[in-house]
Amino acid sequence: MCEPVAKGWNLHLTIDRQKRFKDRPSPRIISTHLQFKNIPKSMFEKKVKILLVLRNPKDTAISFYNFHNSLPPLPSYNSWNLFFKDFISGKVCYGPYFEFVAAWDIHFNDKTMMAITFEEMKVDFPTALKKISEFCQLPLNEEQIDLVARCTSFNSMKEQSENTHGKLGDSFFRKGEIGDWKNCFTEDQSKVVDEMFEKYLAGTKLGKMLNYAKYCKW
Numbered sequence: 282m283c284e285p286v287a288k289g290w291n292l293h294l295t296i297d298r299q300k301r302f303k304d305r306p307s308p309r310i311i312s313t314h315l316q317f318k319n320i321p322k323s324m325f326e327k328k329v330k331i332l333l334v335l336r337n338p339k340d341t342a343i344s345f346y347n348f349h350n351s352l353p354p355l356p357s358y359n360s361w362n363l364f365f366k367d368f369i370s371g372k373v374c375y376g377p378y379f380e381f382v383a384a385w386d387i388h389f390n391d392k393t394m395m396a397i398t399f400e401e402m403k404v405d406f407p408t409a410l411k412k413i414s415e416f417c418q419l420p421l422n423e424e425q426i427d428l429v430a431r432c433t434s435f436n437s438m439k440e441q442s443e444n445t446h447g448k449l450g451d452s453f454f455r456k457g458e459i460g461d462w463k464n465c466f467t468e469d470q471s472k473v474v475d476e477m478f479e480k481y482l483a484g485t486k487l488g489k490m491l492n493y494a495k496y497c498k499w
Contacts, residue, residue, distance in 0.1 A: 308417075314375050317384040328393050330417060333385055335487060336399035337496040338378050338474055339462035342368045346465075347455055349373075361465050369473060379481035386487040396487055400459055400496055406430050459496060471499065 313320075324331070336344070346364045350357045355374070358364040371377030389396070395416040402409040407430045414421045421429065431437060435457035438445070446453055466474075474497070482488030491497075 316375060316381055317388055325393075331394045332413060332416065333389075333394060333396040333487075334399065335382065335396060335491060337459075337462075337491050337493065338478065339466060339471070339497050340399075340459065341378060342474075343462045343465055344455070345373065348453075351455075365470055369477070379477050382487055383481045383485070386482070386485045389486060396490055398490055398492070400492065401490075403435075403457075403459055406434060462497075463499070468499075471497075 342365065345368065346358065346361055349355045349364065358367075367373050368378070371380065375381060385396075395413070397409055397412065407426050410426050410429055410433075411421070414426070439457070442453060478488070478493055478497070482491070482493075
């Protein structure tokens with residue numbers, strides 16, 4: 282289990298971020314993987330805008346597996362099968378994927394929250410960026426959208442990862458593809474995730490956004 286390690290690591294990042302952001306002018310942007318229950322209540326009281334980025338559960342699992350095996354602070358796994366068991370049982374950083382997303386779905390507020398998927402951004406990044414800019418009340422013209430899209434595309438960030446993330450660049454930017462799960466999942470593992478999706482997210486707003494039938498079926 283990596284939870285104890287991850288908590289300490291995440292705490293360090295949180296304290297570091299507090300120091301770095303304290304003197305920055307508003308509006309400030311903070312990224313986090315925290316569960317809904319761990320988000321400070323003040324964020325909701327002050328109606329802070331929250332952008333929730335989701336990725337289909339099967340590709341998330343594969344990405345997480347490779348992340349574990351490439352980032353030193355996290356324990357590595359000898360096989361995908363071993364990681365899959367921990368992923369499904371929630372014995373990974375930040376807990377069970379499905380409960381994580383379901384909790385956000387229950388408390389989702391269209392006035393202060395926006396959800397967008399990794400897949401949506403991969404298919405049409407400029408349109409996704411336009412939605413995000415409008416939600417954040419930072420309107421951009423077409424030329425600006427195009428510039429941001431080129432500078433923040435996965436390939437662009439991967440090329441610059443050594444400058445932005447140092448030796449850990451490859452840990453954060455691997456493939457950035459849709460459907461890579463098909464290279465690792467067995468049929469039985471796929472069915473297990475299908476059942477979990479039906480139990481926790483089928484019929485929910487965020488569940489529909491994931492477009493499970495398109496991205497998580499053989």
